[in-house]
Amino acid sequence: MADFSSLGLSDWLVKQCTQLGINKPTPVQENCMPPILEGRDCMGCAKTGSGKTAAFVLPVVQKLSEDPYGIFCLVLTPTRELAYQIAEQFRVLGKPLGLKECIIVGGMDMVSQAMALSNQPHVVVATPGRLADHIRSSNTFSLRKIQFLILDEADRLLEQGCTDFTKDLETILGVVPAKRQTLLFSATLTDTLHDLKNIAMNKPFFWESKSETRTVEELDQRYILTPEKVKDAYLVHLIQTFTDEHDDWSIIVFTNTCKSCQVLTMMMREFNFPTICLHSMMKQKQRFANLAKFKASVFKLLIATDVAARGLDIPSVQVVINHNTPGLPKNYIHRVGRTARAGRNGVAITLVTQYDIHLVQSIEAQNHAKLKEYPVVEKEVLKILTQVNVTRRQCEIKLEATDFDEKKEINKRKQLILEGKDPDLEAKRKAELEKIRSHKKKFKQRIEESIQKQKRGQLKKKLMKRKQIKKRATKVTA
Ligand code: AMP
8 A cells, every 4th residue: 555655745744644643545545646746637536534635635735835825725615614624634734834724604704704815825715605705895815826726525516406506606717717726526426527527627537436335334324214203202212322322422413404403402402412503594603613512522412404414524423313314315425424434433324204215215226335224122212202292392382482484584585685686576486486386286187187087988988898799799699
């Protein structure tokens, strides 16, 4: 196996790695670093937790040391928390250089960010929305001379999910030089490969980890089949069991909406589990504070939406529980990748209802790995069922008494205004679309009913005909 020196890293940087316990390159580092150091564009697709961040941070730091200037490198990433995590690796690995990094994400003070940008940092780590805002509103910094453009979790940046980055990416790509090195990394690159090739135009070096499965071998992947109404009781039972047996384990529970995240957090607290949450409706400062407390193991139970699904590197996480089965296999891959990182073991348990079985099948097909059933003593779960469901209902009522839904509505309106749309007009358009859709649905239903009726009529006629023929035949023989 190669070592960092033979990959082309300078001695001082190898020493810096050693001090951080990074002694031998992981496969993604071994394969992607030499072409990056040669000046090639690179697309790296490797399992989550396999050292992707260092695979691009190390070559950038090395190149920066040869010709230091600002702004030298721009890293884009989909979530604010990831931006902080990446910036930290730049800060630590580039310390001997005096590397100056700057983080540009939403939810934080824009004026101090503008000042930091005008101070010519070597590396800017940003989420696309806020950086695009700065580009549109200020001319005190320039990205015209960057040497590296890096898209971390590149597929998420390009897909049009609940946060669509397309417009902001267009703004950013409009101000970076065409002559640059472009590096694209993710655990799930292949779905958006075509779009990505348009960004990394210089015949990129493409590397994908060879293994059959898209999750690491150290991850024990399980499911529990449960009726919807018993799901929360299973969750409480699992948390209770894990905390009783392993008091040093940290657990992340993923759920699908901000509201569910809030309710589950309240519910877990009612059961005396010290719990914190992470979702996009929280203030950014609170998000960072909660994540810091979870990272430091002050709290060992985190309930989160998919904002925490990608890239977060928290070594103490031993268990991931999916309270809902992810609708997209790649979301599953990212969620469960929060455990079993950097060679450690971990377990991922997905709560599956009868309506989610097809989702599990597509997760297994994409992941090339079967989920095994997680053994649970059902009697123990049924014992707490009523108490759990009553507690959940109480928490829901408590939350309804706050202005949580109202806040969500206000956030949506704010977002639309920021996108230059009129919220009232949008609501009208949405209602009209809904009306058209329901008309279409009813029309389709009516057509289907009339086809069925026609078919039934034809069948009846056929049967009658057959009966008559039979009758005639019996008469003739008689
Ligand atoms: P990442 O996939 O970039 O999120 O990295 C996962 C974890 O692996 C981080 O905590 C890194 O510090 C760690 N790591 C990165 N490269 C290596 C390496 N070569 N050897 C050991 N640990 C590493």
